[in-house]
Amino acid sequence: MSRLATNYLGLDLRTPLVASASPFTGQPESALRMQEGGAAAIVLPSLFEEEVVREEVELSQVLEQGAGSFAEALDYFPTVDAFESSAERYLAVIGQMKEKLDVPVIASLNATSSGGWVRFAKLIEEAGADALELNLYRLGADPTRDGSGMEASDLEVVRRVRESTDIPLAVKISPYYSALANFAASVVETGANGLVLFNRFYQPDLDADTREVVPRLELSQPWELRLPLRWIAILRSQLATRASLAASSGVHTGIDAAKALLVGADVAMMTSAVLRKGREHFATVEKELVEWMDANEYTSVAELRGSVSYAASDDPSAFERANYVKILRSWNAPHDPTSRPQMP
């Protein structure tokens, strides 16, 4: 076994470097090139509940628009017999990836309701996905709903998805739960095999000229790794071996990957760095990781994983409030105003 080998959600991976959801992972051809570049597993982009529903509803509406109104034009489109929805295309892509790829293929589902549509979890399993990542992406913008209610409904989604599939299940969460450790434990208790930390919430921007809200994608910055580092360190100790942990957001270099593993991650997931530097970046990161391991005399990932987790750390409080004090003390004027450190 390679010294970089790791296990994530019960899947044996060649290295701990996983391609998280990105435009590259949605196409079989480009996923293959990611694998060739060195990715040890591929996470597909999320199948969004809203998108699936909206596509179906809107397409139905426009195809029927004007039908049955006018004697000369009883409808406006040819009859479409075989119709592939975005969900079906997604399932087809899973199948194609399984045919082309050797590394595990992890599908991703973005649910906001536990409605009937979680049947897709089952379909994803049938399509051959090795594991499923459930993406809980929700903003607590409803003033009538309290935190515990929202958490309960999120757990309900996890439970429904868990019930409908037997493949390993990872749950990708945001850092915005009020009692994150408790919620993480509940998710694992509900049946998740692993946690992915964290969802990056793309914050919308404004166009000052048109005064319109515009979606704007910002790729992650290395400093964003701090948040998952802290929480993986804490959760690794609490969850021990009950769940896999994946670090997502801010993994850009081999050193970043090493840090993630040190605090207890089983895998480090990358998107932004790959989007910036290309698929071959996996090989670079892998090389850097190996060099770091050589320099620090680690012989395997298993050996280094969790060695600086909360429990294993020589200064556990550093992962909690004390860290804040330290940072303030070490603060100097930033060199790059775009890479300001995150205030906890």
Next chain:
Amino acid sequence: MDQQWTCIDGNEATARVAYALSEVIAIYPITPSSPMGESADGWAAAGKPNLWGVVPDVVEMQSEAGAAGALHGALQRGALSVSFTASQGLLLMIPNMFKIAGELTPAVIHVSARTVATHALSIFGDHSDVMHARTTGWAMLASASVQEAQDMALIAHVATLRARVPFIHFFDGFRTSHEVLSIELVSDDDLRALVPEEDILAFRARGLSPDAPLVRGTAQNPDAFFQGREAGNRFHLATPGIVAAAMEAFERRTGRHYGLVEYAGAPDAERVVVLMGSGIGATEETLQTLTAAGERVGLVKVRLYRPFPAEQFVAALPQSVRSIAVLDRTKEPGSPGEPLYLDVVAALAEGMDSAHPRFARMPRVIGGRYGLSSKEFDPGMAKAVFDELAAQDPKRHFTVGITDDVTHLSIAPDTEFRYQRPAGEVQAMFFGMGSDGTVGANKNSVKIIGENTDLWAQGYFVYDSKKAGSVTVSHLRFGPTPIRSTYLIEGADFVACHQFGLLGKLAMLEHARDGATFLLNSPFPADEVWDHLPEGIQEQLIHKGIKLWVIDADKIAAEVGMGNRINTVMQPCFFALSGVLPTDEAVAHIKASVEKAYGKRGPVIVERNFAAIDRSLKELTQVEVPQAVTHSGSSGITVPDDAPDFVRRVTVPLLAGEGDLLPVSAFPVDGSFITGTTKYEKRAIAREIPIWDPELCIDCGKCAIVCPHAAIRMKVYEPAWLEGAPEGFRSKDFRSKDLPGHKLTIQVAPDDCTGCVVCVNVCPAKSKTEVRRRAIGMEPAMEHRDAERRAWQFFDSIPPLARDLLPRASVKGSQVLEPLFEFSGACAGCGETPYVKLVSQLFGDRIVVANATGCSSIYGGNLPTTPWTVDRDGRGPAWNNSLFEDTAEFGMGMRMGSEARLARARLLLERLAPRLDGALVRETLEAPQDTELQLRAQRRRVADLVTALQALGTDDPDVRHLLALADDLVSKGVWIIGGDGWAYDIGFGGLDHVLASSRNVNILVLDTEVYSNTGGQASKATPRGAVAKFASFGKATPKKDLGALAMAYGTAYVAQIALGANDTQTVKALLEADAWPGPSLVIAYSTCTAHGMDMSQSMEHMRDAVRSGYWPLYRFQPTATEDGQPFKLDSREPSIPVRDFVSTEARFAILSRTHPERSERLLELMQADVDERWRYYEQLAAISRTVHSVDSPQYEEDSP
């Protein structure tokens, strides 16, 4: 053999057979035959093979003339070939049809027979088209029902192969083509058993081949032609026998009996009616009733019309016959009788003249016209015909179904007469709107019952002439015996009103019989609804003892996420109340059909439909009908007191659905109607209407320019006009340095707005404190309608600004001009009408419009009301629609007519000059008329001239003639308007010719990139990658660059515009086109329902079309300057990939879901097309090109 029953319409029944038996299918869309071509194209795209395992080659041509040419060619090579058409389309095929028949080539053209346009166009059914083909040498076989349409289709295909004579198989447009009926299908085995393989081999052997070469189509001289023409006689002579044999073989196989002519009725009949087509159904029912009462009457059904089986016809008549009425569904003015009548008379006369005449005395024969343009023909009318035969002195030539109070030809129907309907039959009527899915649900109900029970089922659907907010009436019959009633329901057991708002407009319960059930979609609960019912409805409910049930379908549909599609709420209620099927069983069938229809698109729609169905039955409630009427007040159509007499006498009854009652004298003799009648049709179809906020408004006029219905108006006026304004009338100071001290009002016409939201989406004026608020915003119509009606009335009373006070060349300047095209029936959010309206604003008081057939001729000229209107001086566009294919030529002729009149007027003026004021004459002849100011001055001069001429006295013929032509001295424009189907395809030859002339005509192409009016068939304007009918697999070839072709001449002004992308450029291009003294071509990007997009976003789609480079904006103005650069690229370099634009429209998006790889490839090619066109246009923009044109091309160049 297994019996296979289904419910389909006549078009599909026919197309199924034609497809199975063909190798080449040449098609072109025309109502009502388009669905046959669509089916064939769809099946071919899906890879469905014909009877011999090969997928037929289905090709759309540029016109029916092209389809006939392709058909002729394919046949000459020995390929089994077919086409479908109707009306003018058939007429365009006639030249080739003579050839095909002359060459004795087996072929079939299936015709859903439709009215040929005369004083007016009509899409509906009669035999005027097929009758024009009766001289071509084609055999003609008529079907009278959906079942027959299938069966005769097969018999035609079989017989033509044996006879070598080509066949027209026809059935009545709409009545048969669109009626859904239970029929027994013929199977592939039936086809194999009946189609003679040896005839196919013989046909193939006759095909042209270089391996055994022949020459056909020679030119012949007096010495040869005549004999050659007679050489084929024996084939025509043999044809009736061959058809009879095919019918016999068919009967042996299927058990269904047909004859060339068939007699039904009393064996000793004295009175016999002869007809063909769907009218047979109503006549046969009448016959049954009469013969049951012992009357000696009969009916001859003619099936083979050409070659006319004269002997068989005479033999079919009982010897007892004394008088015969021949009914023709066509009119031949000037003929001694209509065609079938003449054939019958000739057959009888020859029969009497034979050695053994069948009759002792020649029966009396009378001829009648009925059912033109799908006019109802019911048992009461058929009864009138039998009665007329019994009269002492019957009318030799008569009409039935109308009241002719001019030439008194009509006979009165027996309105009391009823066909005794079989026990157990249920008749149901449904009043709905196009947008609510009523028709779809009813078609589905017919299928459920027809295909899952022992009952026979029939569905027929009537639509009004509007595309937005159209009313639909569904007529459904279900019964234990075959249904032959080829007419509308006259006594319904069940009536459903799917739209509460229709209650006051249509007298729907007049169609209900005593004790019927009435299902009402009501926003009011059961205990409140009664007082909201109009008086007439209350009366009918009480007097007829009708059971009333209500349900709030809109609420349920909205709550389950179905929007306004209330069909799946209403459908289960029908089943629950009608008892046609046990409710549980019906619900299971409805759910299964929902699953079948929507399952392939995903589960969400299915789930929502299921939820609607389940809630529907729970919330259906019966209402106790009180004893007395509690509501009073008038309902129905009202028009203002100052409405013209014609509107009161004719338009109002047409609007009320009572047009059938209008007598002949009510109508213009030549098809000329007054314009400006849409304003009397207050439809109030919008649920939300735009309300203006003067505080936020920036006076830009964008809301007005984009409004597809001219329902948002902009007026600038002097403050004094505000006196007497009703409360709530809004105005603001008009910001303009050209016109200080004026007021501005933006006003919605609340009853004419369709609620399309395009104006709101385009409004750039956002509130500073609350961005979502704009200067115009949608509000509930119910809350605002009364106030806005008052405001609109007042607004209408304010005179429009003088045309020369603001420069026209801006959005604002164009929008203060009065639209002379208003409130059309176009789709909500239509992308075409804003351009048409803009033309009417800029030039409307001095133009003649030649309008190609298509959407613009339908929303522009379909009765009962028409949107072209007049200004306060009574001036406005004069409009005509000639044909689909000749509009450019038609418009050029109008131009020549204008010039001829002008030339005469100038000549007369010069001749009379010595007797008139010299300065006035000189100025009238010479003053420029390019600007509104100059035009106003010229109008004044002409008025002075008229006064001066009148003073001269009208004894002088020159004076009389000049008085008649004086208005021609004011410059007149010609606008030629049509869609891409006309300009790119069927009318391109003429368009090309007109562009190559130097005539001063302006051509506006409303490019929707598809045949919109007939339901979205591909044209040569359809872009690569788009899915359309006739391009189900995504169009593979790129869009034709019509502008580039036109620019190649160098003499025409050419512009490509898109209102939503650059409204100023749009206005500018139209003004430049008008000003250009030669031909001008303006190609306008027009969003359309057939694009599969949210029509409220029309302008945003146009913007993205331009931003992606998909639709570059440009103007090409020929110039004589040495270094002039005539081509100006008005849009910026593409800033978004074409993928971003096309992914928002279903016409492209479907392909990515049906054929992802092909879609991906076509998308790449589309981007390449865009890139290449941009590169090409950029180079064009840099090219210097000099055009050597003459100064006044319209007067000199084309003179011989």
